[in-house]
Amino acid sequence: MNQIVADAAAAAAARKNADQPPVLVYDQVRKLYGDFVALQGVSLQVHKGEVMCLIGPSGSGKSTLLRCTNALETIDGGQVLVDGVPLPKRESEVRQVRRRMGMVFQSFELFPHKSALDNVAMGPITVLGMREDEARKRAQALLEKVGLGSKAGNFPANLSGGQQQRVAIARALAMEPEVMLFDEPTSALDPETVGEVLSVMQKLAQEGMTMIVVTHEMGFARRVADWVVVFESGAIIEQGPPSQIFDNPTVERTRDFLGHLGWHG
Numbered sequence: 001m002n003q004i005v006a007d008a009a010a011a012a013a014a015r016k017n018a019d020q021p022p023v024l025v026y027d028q029v030r031k032l033y034g035d036f037v038a039l040q041g042v043s044l045q046v047h048k049g050e051v052m053c054l055i056g057p058s059g060s061g062k063s064t065l066l067r068c069t070n071a072l073e074t075i076d077g078g079q080v081l082v083d084g085v086p087l088p089k090r091e092s093e094v095r096q097v098r099r100r101m102g103m104v105f106q107s108f109e110l111f112p113h114k115s116a117l118d119n120v121a122m123g124p125i126t127v128l129g130m131r132e133d134e135a136r137k138r139a140q141a142l143l144e145k146v147g148l149g150s151k152a153g154n155f156p157a158n159l160s161g162g163q164q165q166r167v168a169i170a171r172a173l174a175m176e177p178e179v180m181l182f183d184e185p186t187s188a189l190d191p192e193t194v195g196e197v198l199s200v201m202q203k204l205a206q207e208g209m210t211m212i213v214v215t216h217e218m219g220f221a222r223r224v225a226d227w228v229v230v231f232e233s234g235a236i237i238e239q240g241p242p243s244q245i246f247d248n249p250t251v252e253r254t255r256d257f258l259g260h261l262g263w264h265g
C-alpha cells in the first residue's frame with residue numbers, strides 16, 4: 001500500500017461511528033437529465049452524527065445528489081440506501097423516508113401568509129398529527145433554539161433573509177429528522193446575515209446531528225465538516241477529512257478548484 005492510500009484508509013477508519021452501519025449509502029449512483037449525465041458512479045457513505053460537506057464547481061452535481069437523497073429526484077442507476085434499505089419508489093413510502101430527512105433550501109420556501117411560529121408548527125400538526133398546543137410549544141422552543149424566540153409572530157416578509165432561513169431550519173427540526181440536508185443555505189443571503197445561519201448550523205453539528213451540506217462556504221466546511229467530498233462534472237474527485245482537502249489535497253483538480261476561490265489553506 002502506498003502512503004496516500006494508507007493515509008486515506010486511516011482517515012476513513014477514523015470517521016465518526018465508522019464501526020456502525022452507515023445511515024446513508026450511495027452506491028454507484030447515476031442521474032441523467034435527458035442525455036446529460038448529472039451524476040456518474042457516485043459512491044459515498046454517511047455515518048451517524050457526521051457533518052459531510054459537498055463542495056465543487058457550479059453545476060458539478062452537488063445539489064442533484066442531495067435531491068436524490070430524499071427522492072426529490074429519481075436516480076437512473078445504482079442505489080441510495082437509508083439505514084440499509086433502498087429508497088422506495090412508491091410515493092406513499094417515499095413520504096415516510098422523506099419525513100426522516102429535514103431539508104433546507106437556498107430559497108427558504110416559507111409560507112408567506114403564516115407567522116414564523118405557524119410555519120414551524122404546521123408540519124407537526126398536519127403531518128405528525130400532533131395536538132396544536134403541543135406543536136406550538138415545540139415550535140416556540142425551536143424558534144428560541146435558532147435565536148428567534150421574540151420573532152414568533154412575525155410573517156416572513158418582516159424577517160431578514162438570515163432570520164427566514166433560521167425559521168426554515170426550525171421548521172425542518174420540528175419534524176425531528178434523523179438527517180438534515182442543506183442545499184446552499186446561505187447562497188441567497190446578504191453577507192451580513194450569513195454568519196447567523198452558519199452558527200445555528202454549527203450548533204446543530206455540535207449537538208450530533210447528521211448533516212449533509214452543499215456549500216460554497218469553504219471556511220464553514222473547513223471548520224465544521226467531519227468529511228468533505230469534492231465534486232467535478234458529476235463525479236467525486238476526492239474525499240477526506242477537512243485537514244486533507246483544505247490543507248493538503250491529494251488531487252490536483254481539488255487544488256485548482258480551491259485556488260480559484262482564493263483558498264490558500
Ligand SMILES: Nc1ncnc2c1ncn2[C@@H]1O[C@H](COP(=O)(O)OP(=O)(O)OP(=O)(O)O)[C@@H](O)[C@H]1O
Binds near residue numbers: 057059060062
Ligand atoms: N432539472 C434539471 N434539468 C436539466 N438539467 C439539470 C436539472 N437540474 C440540474 N441540472 C443540471 O445538472 C448539473 C448539476 O446541477 P447541480 O444543481 O446538481 O449542480 P451543483 O453542483 O449543485 O451546482 P451549484 O453549485 O451551482 O448549485 C448542472 O449542469 C445542471 O444544469
